[in-house]
Amino acid sequence: MRRTVSRIRKRIDMPSQDPAERRRNFQEVALGYSPEEAVEEASRCIHCPKQPCVAGCPVEIDIPSFLKLIAEEKFGEAAAKIKEKNSLPAICGRVCPQENQCEGVCTLGKRGEPIAIGALERFAADWERLNAAEQKLPEAGKQEGKVAVVGSGPAGLTVAAELARMGYEVTVFEALHVPGGVLSYGIPEFRLPKDIVRHEIEYVQSLGVKLLTNVVVGRTITVDQLFDEGYDAIFIGAGAGLPHFLNIPGENLNGVFSANEFLTRVNLMKAYEFPEYDTPVKLGKKVIVVGAGNTAMDAARNALRLGSEVTIVYRRSRQEMPARLAEIHHAEEEGIEFRLLTNPIRIIGEDGWVKAMECIRMELGEPDQSGRRRPVPVPGSEFVLECDSVIIAVGQSPNPILTKNLPGLEMTKWGTVVVDPETMQTSIPGIFAGGDIISGGTTVIEAMGDGKKAARGISAYLQQKARV
Amino acid sequence: MYRIVDKRELADKITLFVLDAPLVAANARPGQFVILRVDEQGERIPLTIASTEGGKVTIVVQEVGKTTAHLRSKEIGDALADVAGPLGTPAHIEKLGTVVCVAGGVGTAIIYPEAKAFKEAGNKVITLMGARNKSLLFFTDELAQVSDRIIYATDDGSFGHHGFVTDLLQQLIDEGTTIDLVVAIGPIPMMRATCELTKKYGIKTVVSLNPVMVDGTGMCGACRVTVGGETKFCCTDGPEFDGHLVDFDELAARNCQYVDKERLSYSMYEEKRGCGGRCHG
Numbered sequence: 236m237r238r239t240v241s242r243i244r245k246r247i248d249m250p251s252q253d254p255a256e257r258r259r260n261f262q263e264v265a266l267g268y269s270p271e272e273a274v275e276e277a278s279r280c281i282h283c284p285k286q287p288c289v290a291g292c293p294v295e296i297d298i299p300s301f302l303k304l305i306a307e308e309k310f311g312e313a314a315a316k317i318k319e320k321n322s323l324p325a326i327c328g329r330v331c332p333q334e335n336q337c338e339g340v341c342t343l344g345k346r347g348e349p350i351a352i353g354a355l356e357r358f359a360a361d362w363e364r365l366n367a368a369e370q371k372l373p374e375a376g377k378q379e380g381k382v383a384v385v386g387s388g389p390a391g392l393t394v395a396a397e398l399a400r401m402g403y404e405v406t407v408f409e410a411l412h413v414p415g416g417v418l419s420y421g422i423p424e425f426r427l428p429k430d431i432v433r434h435e436i437e438y439v440q441s442l443g444v445k446l447l448t449n450v451v452v453g454r455t456i457t458v459d460q461l462f463d464e465g466y467d468a469i470f471i472g473a474g475a476g477l478p479h480f481l482n483i484p485g486e487n488l489n490g491v492f493s494a495n496e497f498l499t500r501v502n503l504m505k506a507y508e509f510p511e512y513d514t515p516v517k518l519g520k521k522v523i524v525v526g527a528g529n530t531a532m533d534a535a536r537n538a539l540r541l542g543s544e545v546t547i548v549y550r551r552s553r554q555e556m557p558a559r560l561a562e563i564h565h566a567e568e569e570g571i572e573f574r575l576l577t578n579p580i581r582i583i584g585e586d587g588w589v590k591a592m593e594c595i596r597m598e599l600g601e602p603d604q605s606g607r608r609r610p611v612p613v614p615g616s617e618f619v620l621e622c623d624s625v626i627i628a629v630g631q632s633p634n635p636i637l638t639k640n641l642p643g644l645e646m647t648k649w650g651t652v653v654v655d656p657e658t659m660q661t662s663i664p665g666i667f668a669g670g671d672i673i674s675g676g677t678t679v680i681e682a683m684g685d686g687k688k689a690a691r692g693i694s695a696y697l698q699q700k701a702r703v
Numbered sequence: 704m705y706r707i708v709d710k711r712e713l714a715d716k717i718t719l720f721v722l723d724a725p726l727v728a729a730n731a732r733p734g735q736f737v738i739l740r741v742d743e744q745g746e747r748i749p750l751t752i753a754s755t756e757g758g759k760v761t762i763v764v765q766e767v768g769k770t771t772a773h774l775r776s777k778e779i780g781d782a783l784a785d786v787a788g789p790l791g792t793p794a795h796i797e798k799l800g801t802v803v804c805v806a807g808g809v810g811t812a813i814i815y816p817e818a819k820a821f822k823e824a825g826n827k828v829i830t831l832m833g834a835r836n837k838s839l840l841f842f843t844d845e846l847a848q849v850s851d852r853i854i855y856a857t858d859d860g861s862f863g864h865h866g867f868v869t870d871l872l873q874q875l876i877d878e879g880t881t882i883d884l885v886v887a888i889g890p891i892p893m894m895r896a897t898c899e900l901t902k903k904y905g906i907k908t909v910v911s912l913n914p915v916m917v918d919g920t921g922m923c924g925a926c927r928v929t930v931g932g933e934t935k936f937c938c939t940d941g942p943e944f945d946g947h948l949v950d951f952d953e954l955a956a957r958n959c960q961y962v963d964k965e966r967l968s969y970s971m972y973e974e975k976r977g978c979g980g981r982c983h984g
Contacts, residue, residue, distance in 0.1 A: 412747070412787065420922075454730065454788065457730070489959070499923050509968070510971055635939075636921060
């Protein structure tokens, strides 16, 4: 057994910016493989017959084939192979939680380290972009049917790209002035550079997808009007854009933000370049971020880069933190402090501004519905943390602007849209949904997986409609 | 791009723009607003829709900082980077009897479509219009046309009653006028004073709030206001609320959050404008 283990070569680490350096700039943290590193890493794949990685990928990328192409230095072909299944490879290569998906089930991982599939996907996509070596995918014939896609986040872009490649006419409606949804307003520049998001969206447009910004479906145009205008099917991928607050005293003091507001100001509106960009953001010296998901890590690391000292306050323990392990490590390396088993109970103000936060110590009790041990307060353990700003990152629910104006649309008690898990069709025929609006909030790749399924569901619906 | 098809100076630093925005115009109703960006470096600001006609949206802008100054510098034929809307919950218009519209400052532009809608719904509309001085009054003809009665007040007495719109409202009440609804739109102190007065007499009062906003679609919560002890998002739950339930102190405090940054941005812009922008390349 021992000898087998030693035969598995070590994974090639992707270089990244030094923590001491990167904590003060907004440039990308991970730097990507060189061609030599990529070839070496890709050639570690043993091409096992079961291919568990493919089953582990929500968008079914033919991973062994693209790894083989990289190992053979056919980088452009590797990118084309990925794009057969995934139109946003440079994005996915950066933000997918591969450790829970393709890499999590990699055969090599049983005896050693799994192949760095995400890093290699990123490499192939970046290589293609930097070398302007885009290969045209074979075009499908035209299909009868016009589809409206609401929201240009990961789910919407995927549905649109898939349907366009099948030959349907697709228009994407985006409420904000920039497309991309969470890819643009939520995920920071240092984790997902906006030039890359722009480039991949342009790729989706090059497939024939029409994209309209500043259209708030439900307000600017209603779903009924879309049907009246001749759209045959509608996909709702409007995301989970309603931020949760803690409902504790002091939450409307100046200096308290939702993570969405803070991230939107910084990532979308480029407040870190104020006054060149007009949108300001104001953080004090000491910032507390409440929550421990990926959004909390993104907010904390953005705040750090704006020059603040940052503490994450989370009511459960390290094991329950929902953020990707890599993000937690990055945050720690950069000097973010973690106060675990700590729950805010009150934000204390002075002259209308945040001054401190009163917290209580927690301990873990019996498992709750989520299977995680329920945090319970330790009586009499209240204490005060000084701070000037508070960022609340404790989750969100679907944005109700569109759904509340759609009578007959079946919803859960959490405000998410109910869909058929196979076709992604909602309770209203011809209306499909996917992404955070059905899940309440997961990952970019899960939303893309939904988009992929929805595209098939919509295509089947349109085919059937055409026959009638 | 959203082209400016008309521009008119209404009063000191108050400008009317007509924008070519057919999608917004098609579904806009009284009380709703747009979010616009002047250019690619611009911030998103909310501006209430004053009227719509044939694919055009009219907005009225008062210069209070860099973005509004920049916007006012735009001319007919220029284009704005973004105009999104209509946003917010439309005003609730119904036949009630007598509706008193209390307009202060730039709020006059916002109240106009509502006064018109209330009139068209069969109400008697009394408009009370106030400003700091005569030069700041605008839309007087437009409002007079849709009002059964219109009374003016200026802080300095340069036109109409010397004093505040609340004095006029008090007069109406003292005269024994039956008032079924008051709609008050204007600066926070004016809306607050109006609400304090009407609360005493138990007259239902609606106000339109203008907090700091970013996305305007309920996504960020920057615009949260406390109404009846509950946190509401002004951009989606509002902008109109029951004035007797609004926490005006909190609203006023929250609107001051970025004052220092706004001043910096404005003074840099003014400096640049002073030399025609040439010295900044």
